[in-house]
Amino acid sequence: MERLEFLRRQNVDKGLLEGVEEFCHVYAEQEKETDRLQKPQVLFYGREILEMAIAALLEGENLLLTGEKATGKNVLAETLAWIFERPAYTVSFHVNMGSAELIGTDTFRNNEVLLREGMISRCSRAGGFGILDEINMAKNDAVSVLHAALDDRRSIDVPGYDRIALHPATRFIGTMNYGYAGTRELNEALVSRFLVIDMPLQDEETLNYLLDTMFPGMKEAAKKAFIGLYLDLQKKAGQAEISTKALDLRGMIGALRTVRAGLSPWQAVKMGIVNKCFDLYEKEIIQDAAMTRIPEEWSKGDVF
Numbered sequence: 001m002e003r004l005e006f007l008r009r010q011n012v013d014k015g016l017l018e019g020v021e022e023f024c025h026v027y028a029e030q031e032k033e034t035d036r037l038q039k040p041q042v043l044f045y046g047r048e049i050l051e052m053a054i055a056a057l058l059e060g061e062n063l064l065l066t067g068e069k070a071t072g073k074n075v076l077a078e079t080l081a082w083i084f085e086r087p088a089y090t091v092s093f094h095v096n097m098g099s100a101e102l103i104g105t106d107t108f109r110n111n112e113v114l115l116r117e118g119m120i121s122r123c124s125r126a127g128g129f130g131i132l133d134e135i136n137m138a139k140n141d142a143v144s145v146l147h148a149a150l151d152d153r154r155s156i157d158v159p160g161y162d163r164i165a166l167h168p169a170t171r172f173i174g175t176m177n178y179g180y181a182g183t184r185e186l187n188e189a190l191v192s193r194f195l196v197i198d199m200p201l202q203d204e205e206t207l208n209y210l211l212d213t214m215f216p217g218m219k220e221a222a223k224k225a226f227i228g229l230y231l232d233l234q235k236k237a238g239q240a241e242i243s244t245k246a247l248d249l250r251g252m253i254g255a256l257r258t259v260r261a262g263l264s265p266w267q268a269v270k271m272g273i274v275n276k277c278f279d280l281y282e283k284e285i286i287q288d289a290a291m292t293r294i295p296e297e298w299s300k301g302d303v304f
Contacts, residue, residue, distance in 0.1 A: 019058040036087030044079040045209040062172040067199030070249040073175040081129040089123035090131040093138040099145040127167030135174040150193035222303040229293040265298040
C-alpha cells in the first residue's frame, strides 16, 4: 500500500505500521464521503512526529498540534487522515463561530423541522478525522460543545434532538499558532482532552523533502538558495530582528510556482516573501537577506 510504503521509507516503527494496517482493515467496509478521502498534495516528513501522532490516534486519543508558524501542523493533520484512510472534516475557527456552526441548526424541510448537521456532527457520525484549525481562536461557547466529544463520553448532546454517539474511528486533531491576533489561552479542561505535540521548526532536511516533492525539476543551486533564504529569515525571526510575516512557507512555494510559470525569481521572491512585510525598516532587512541568496539577474532557467 502506498500509505504504508510512505511510512516505511521514514523508518516508522513496525508495530505502528501493523496498527495502522489493522485500523484501516477494521473500518474498510464503512461508507465514506469519497470527496473527503484525498491524498494531500504535500505529505508530512518527520519520523519522530509521525510515530507520536500515530501511536496516540491508534489508542483513541485526540491530538493538539502547537508551535510556530509554518511548522507543518495542517500538513501533518491531513497526512494522518490519509494514512488512516479517514475522511477529513476541517473546521476553521474564528471569533464569531458559535456552537450552532459546529453541531448544527434547525432547518425546515418537507414540512418538518430537522437538524441540519454541522461539521462536527457529520464528522462524528462518519468516523472522520476532525481538523480543528486555529482552535485557540474559538469562543468558549463553541469550544464547550466539544468537551463531551473529546473525553471518554464520546458523544454530543444536541438540544431538542437525540444524542450523537461518536463513531469508533472518529478522532479530533486541533492546531494552534502562538500570538496571532484574536487568539486566547486554552483552558485546562480543553487541553486535558488532548495529547500535545509541539511541532519543531523547519530544517534543511524537511525543506529539501518539500521542494523535491513539489518541484522535482528544480536545480540544486536554486533549491539551496531558496532553502538558505528561508532558514536565514527563520533565524532572524527567532532573534526578534524581524517579525514572522515574511517567514511564510506558503509564500515561498507560491513564488516558486510563479517562477515555473515564467516570472523572474527576484520578482517572485518580492511578491511571495519581501512584500509580506509592510514596515519599511523590516522590509529592507528582508530584502537584503533575499538579495544575498537570490540574484536579481536570475531567470526561470536558473531555477528550473
